């Protein structure tokens with residue numbers, strides 16, 4: 126059963142609202158703000174789910190009398206699945222970031238920069254921390270933002286499972302600045318090795334911990350871009366041998382969510398790219414330049430990248446008394462409302478949402494966040510009107526893994542219930558790219574995406590294939 130907002134308000138808060146607000150009787154919904162007649166929807170987190178939600182909901186704002194505010198600590202948005210391409214240098218972040226303020230002005234919603242730090246449920250206010258610029262200087266002070274309905278869409282962070290030394294000695298791929306930092310480190314290490322005659326090093330060890338999609342895609346991408354990087358004039362280094370890539374995986378095989386034969390093919394492709402794969406290898410500590418495994422092996426690593434699982438940001442664990450699950454995600458009902466407060470909803474990687482039909486939880490994927498955003502675009506007006514919203518049903522379209530250059534492989538679901546067909550090569554690569562195009566189309570429309578794609582294709586004639594700085 127969907128969580129009935131109107132019923133909940135009847136039970137708990139309508140009396141208080143009516144006492145405080147004599148206009149209440151004339152109001153169409155207990156969620157509407159008396160002064161403005163608008164329902165103030167605040168969306169915290171402008172990522173793969175939150176940003177399309179803000180844009181799509183804004184398109185219905187006039188009809189449903191909504192005022193939409195998006196909150197994000199960053200001034201610009203990048204689509205998270207591109208991060209491994211920023212890190213490897215095959216894509217330039219600058220060419221793919223979107224300024225929230227500009228998009229908000231074009232689409233008609235409000236943008237407020239700063240991190241969600243807390244929720245005052247009694248006063249129905251979101252606590253926003255100060256907005257900082259890239260250098261850490263304050264641009265806007267901490268403040269409070271009133272809401273009638275709040276959507277938490279702050280995403281997830283990489284899970285270090287509390288393993289000693291990971292935070293201090295490994296790189297993460299949680300944000301664009303982190304991806305860029307990793308890229309700069311790789312370029313710096315190659316440059317130093319090329320010009321530093323004193324050190325005479327002939328190998329750079331890059332170890333990626335995590336045999337899921339992020340680790341696999343990053344390994345493949347790094348192989349092709351480091352080859353290119355070295356070929357662009359670092360003539361003292363051997364492009365084939367200088368960078369040794371190792372993928373360390375605790376599971377018995379790569380990509381457990383994919384069928385075994387596909388995971389086998391992916392392993393073969395990576396082996397062909399000269400990536401060393403260590404399955405069944407559990408990391409117990411990360412030290413400077415060394416990874417320690419459960420068996421006691423010490424693996425040399427100049428650059429360690431941690432890509433081994435997703436959890437919710439720590440501050441969600443005890444956010445305003447809301448219920449959270451094992452990975453810290455906010456527990457939500459089938460209508461994405463949090464279990465203890467139906468005015469607060471959550472979507473994407475930060476939500477523990479039941480997977481109807483299959484059981485378990487909806488997986489942390491961009492396609493799930495997008496589907497939840499599309500669902501809420503129609504469900505929120507219904508919830509505000511006190512109507513029943515049908516439950517959210519995740520439609521698993523399959524999983525595609527990009528393996529650098531022109532390769533991609535994975536499964537496509539939907540032809541037969543519960544089974545997937547294997548897909549690879551150019552078509553798989555095209556479908557992989559389509560996920561991003563669809564995200565862009567939700568923000569700008571399909572015509573803008575076609576023109577943008579064409580423009581990028583022309584621009585590629587004057588750009589190197591790998592970012593060199």
Ligand SMILES: Cc1cc2nc3c(=O)[nH]c(=O)nc-3n(C[C@H](O)[C@H](O)[C@H](O)COP(=O)(O)OP(=O)(O)OC[C@H]3O[C@@H](n4cnc5c(N)ncnc54)[C@H](O)[C@@H]3O)c2cc1C
Nearest residue numbers: 170171172173174205206241279280473474489490491492
């Ligand atoms: C390298 C990589 C590759 C991936 N590839 C794929 C793929 O191929 N296919 C796929 O389906 N999925 C992929 N994923 C997973 C996918 O990126 C996530 O599942 C998806 O982005 C989650 O969407 P979201 O809206 O929940 O969060 P995000 O997209 O992570 O967005 C969260 C937003 O919240 C903001 N935020 C953070 N903290 C706060 C705060 N305190 N207050 C307010 N805002 C905050 C962030 O700045 C960000 O804008 C990949 C992930 C990574 C890291």
